[in-house]
Every structure is written in C-alpha cells, then in structure tokens.
Amino acid sequence: MPIVAAYAAPSEGAPLVSTTIERREPGPLDVVIDIAFAGICHSDIHTVQGDWGPQHYPLAPGHEIAGTVAAIGSDVTRFAIGDRVGVGCLVNSCGECAACARGEEQYCTGGAVGTYGATDRDGTITQGGYSRQVVVTEAFVLRIPDAIPLDRAAPLLCAGITTYSPLRHWKVGPGTRVAVVGLGGLGHMAVQLAHALGAEVTVLSQSLRKKDEGLLLGADRYLATSDPETFSENKSAFDLILNTVSAPLPLDAYLGTLDTNGTLVSVGAPPEPLSYHASLLIGRRRSLAGSAIGGIAETQEMLDFCAEHGIAAEIELIDASAINQAYDRVLASDVRFRFVIDVATI
Ligand code: NAP
Ligand code: ZN
Numbered sequence: 001m002p003i004v005a006a007y008a009a010p011s012e013g014a015p016l017v018s019t020t021i022e023r024r025e026p027g028p029l030d031v032v033i034d035i036a037f038a039g040i041c042h043s044d045i046h047t048v049q050g051d052w053g054p055q056h057y058p059l060a061p062g063h064e065i066a067g068t069v070a071a072i073g074s075d076v077t078r079f080a081i082g083d084r085v086g087v088g089c090l091v092n093s094c095g096e097c098a099a100c101a102r103g104e105e106q107y108c109t110g111g112a113v114g115t116y117g118a119t120d121r122d123g124t125i126t127q128g129g130y131s132r133q134v135v136v137t138e139a140f141v142l143r144i145p146d147a148i149p150l151d152r153a154a155p156l157l158c159a160g161i162t163t164y165s166p167l168r169h170w171k172v173g174p175g176t177r178v179a180v181v182g183l184g185g186l187g188h189m190a191v192q193l194a195h196a197l198g199a200e201v202t203v204l205s206q207s208l209r210k211k212d213e214g215l216l217l218g219a220d221r222y223l224a225t226s227d228p229e230t231f232s233e234n235k236s237a238f239d240l241i242l243n244t245v246s247a248p249l250p251l252d253a254y255l256g257t258l259d260t261n262g263t264l265v266s267v268g269a270p271p272e273p274l275s276y277h278a279s280l281l282i283g284r285r286r287s288l289a290g291s292a293i294g295g296i297a298e299t300q301e302m303l304d305f306c307a308e309h310g311i312a313a314e315i316e317l318i319d320a321s322a323i324n325q326a327y328d329r330v331l332a333s334d335v336r337f338r339f340v341i342d343v344a345t346i
Contacts, residue, residue: 006131038129041062062129086159145307152312163190165294174198186244188337
C-alpha cells in the first residue's frame, strides 16, 4: 500500500494535524494523481465538525483536487502521465442505476462513493485531497483545460459544479433574474457563472463589505440582507434564488422575493432544519428545491465553459500549516473567496 503525507482530523472537531494515509495499489483502470492544490470547502468543515453525523477518523478532507497524472493502470485510455487533471466530490458510483445512466452519478441510488469519509467498493474508507497523492478510477477523473491555472481550478471541482448544475437545470440564460445568497466559495462561483450565462445577477450578502469584489465578479446589484429594505423593495424580483449559505436562513423573507413560478434552490447544507410558511409557495406557485454537486460529464462541461469564458476561482493560497486558521476564517465568513492548500507544503 502506498503511504502518502496528508493533513487529517484525528477526531470529531479536533484541529487537523500532519500525518500519513494509505492509498490503494493502483489497478488497471486507476489513475495515480500527484496532487498540487486542494480547495477548502465549507463541507470539509461541516464533516470534520460532525455536523452531518459521525465519521471515521482520522479523516483527511478535500474534494477540490487539482494535479497531474503520475502513473496510469494498463487499461487506462483517456489519460497519460503529465496530464492536468482534477477530482471532485465523487470517486465512484454503481454505474448501473437510472441516475448513473443519465450521467447524474451524484444521485446514484446504488451507492455513489464520496471522495472522503465514504466506504469505497473495496470496503476501505476514502481519504480526500489534503494529501500528496490520490488513486482514482479513470471514469471519475476530470481534464483541466490549459487555460485555467491549477490552483484556481481546484475549487471548480466542487464550488464550480455545485453552482453550475442548478443554473443549467433551471435554464438560466439571458434575462433570467438570479439572486445568489452568500458570497463565499460557492457564491462567488455562482455569480461568475450566472453572469457568463447572461443572467441579471443580484448578490444577497449579510453586509456590503464585499460589494466591490461582487460587482467585479459580474453582479449587477449587491444588497445587504441586514437591511430590511432589501426584502421590502425586492418583492417578486427574482426568477431563481441560489442559496449557498452554510447556516439556516429565514426562508419566508427570501421566498417573498421570488416572482410567480420562481424557485429557491438550496445548495447550502446547514445541519439545522429550515422552515417556511406554505402560503408563500402557494400564493405564487413558488418552488423550494435542493441540488447536489453535478455528474462527471457536467463537471467536464463546466470546466470547459470556465476556460471558454475566462472564469476561475478567486483564491487565497495557503500552506498546509494554516489549514486550521483558514477553517476559523471560513466559519467567520472571512474568505475571499476560496482557501486553496499548496499541497507541496503538506
Ligand atoms: P462559505 O465559503 O463559508 O460561504 C458561505 C457564505 O454564506 C459566507 O461566505 C457568507 O456570505 C454566508 N453566510 C455564512 N453564515 C451566514 C449566516 N449565519 N447567515 C447568512 N449568511 C451567512 O461556504 P461554501 O464552501 O461556499 O459552502 C456553502 C454551503 O454549501 C455549505 O453548507 C456547504 O456544505 C454547502 N455545499 C453544498 C454542496 C451541494 O452539493 N449541495 C456542495 C458544496 C458545498 P456573506 O458574507 O456574503 O453573507
Ligand atoms: Zn465541497
């Protein structure tokens, strides 16, 4: 078993520490990736804090992985040594259910395998991208276009696809009025992607602190949710609201800003339940929805779309020794807009 350096949480809620993890011996269909960069997603923090239930420890998080191919198995056809590649939130799925057949492996009913903290098909527990190397079956490896620097590409593998997929599913295009709630890692990708799709984009942020950056990312309007007038002056103003907030929101206020037939999609996944008054849905035939990451084919489509439109994540590159401070800053909404670990420092 190859042993690789990693950063992992030794137990629930504990700070991450330098350690080693085991990777499987590469099989015929496996790609061995030298990881160069790994993004820090708020999901990593939810997971190691136990927000989403008990985990196996030690746990190395990280599902925004960018690097280069170090070796390939004998049956690998799509990748060669040295290729620029990425891995997102999934490393396997059943390949046989209706969702897999549709290319929506994220909704696999036969057992999708998450990049970390999941039981792999060989019974081992997966470990994520805060590590020097990963071994992934080629069907779950993405190609990173040359136009996107690897460090700024890493966050696309989760934050990018998680926002691209609902924007495409709800057919956002020229003239669609989109509100993005929360300008963090996911939110700043949502703004760039919705703008590139031709939408009219409004950011709903807790304050106006990041207004200049939000407008530069492509937002047409930037409003503070701490100001009650934001809600009273924007009744029925949006067709689609993309909620990227990691904490519970007072949904009724947001639902009131949706036009007739509008949809509020939550991609933010707080541990606490959300509640709303049914009348706010009924009175304007509004919908409340959720969306999970995206399938492999759509993730490749998103990467190619970003390359074509000059889109990438805005990042703060950190050494591995700063991971725990970065977690504290993400929890304090003090991130512009994604922390990315320089994996050479692990
Ligand atoms: P993030 O970088 O921390 O961004 C979340 C943003 O939400 C913050 O920057 C902040 O923006 C806003 N916010 C935070 N606390 C708030 C509060 N109490 N009230 C109102 N707004 C608040 O996190 P992220 O990495 O983008 O992830 C966001 C959420 O999406 C997490 O729950 C994560 O687990 C989830 N997620 C889901 C999927 C999926 O497949 N559905 C995939 C990835 C992540 P402002 O400062 O602008 O207000
Ligand atoms: Zn993520």
